[in-house]
Amino acid sequence: MAGEYKEVSPEKYFLMYSFPCIGNLLHENKISKSDASNLENILFQNKTIERNFLEFCFPNAFRRIKTVAKEMEKNYWDMEVIRKYWLEEHNKFIDLGDGDYAKATPSFRELCKVHKAEVVEKKKNVITVKYGEVLRKVFAKFVPDVSIGDKVTVHLAFAIEKLD
């Protein structure tokens, strides 16, 4: 449902968006296999998510989020800060070539961005979304109830949340 973010904790919200990146971090040896499976377990089994653990696994994201929090004059774990980061600021950092994005090719940068898209097709657990001229298939794991015409955000291979 839309506005669902209001019912999840900032920790879970952060992890929903960062979840598609776990494979990348694991691949680059930035986190261990046990850290990666812990992250997946706590997300899908609704376990308590420790802030320290998230900050340890995603240091670059939190460095950026702290910058956003400072500008907003809020605590960096404030939901408004986390949401603003993923929905607006994350893409700007990518465009600036921040951190590892400096080495990324144009297509990979676009893939790493959070896009606001419209659902145009739905087949079981896979939805086709459209933004601009781009049509992309992503997993609907986090938004199983979306319908054609709904607006969602997408990050890498996943649709993350339904937008109002």
Next chain:
Amino acid sequence: MGEKMCLAIPGKVIKVEKEFAIVDYSGEQRKANIELVDIKPGDFVIVQAQFVVQKIPKKEAVEAIKLWQENIKK
């Protein structure tokens, strides 16, 4: 393929078998699910968590692979 391989490095599809593709990374081959992207042999793709997530224009892919190979020689 070293453990430091960045996922931003595209691979080349050398074979498509039902729901899987065999993707080549400078000699090392990996299997990836193609549920999300329609591809054919010869395409360059980015694979994430064993899923092909995006097709990459050939020019960009070739440049990215070249850059990566130069980096690992250093």
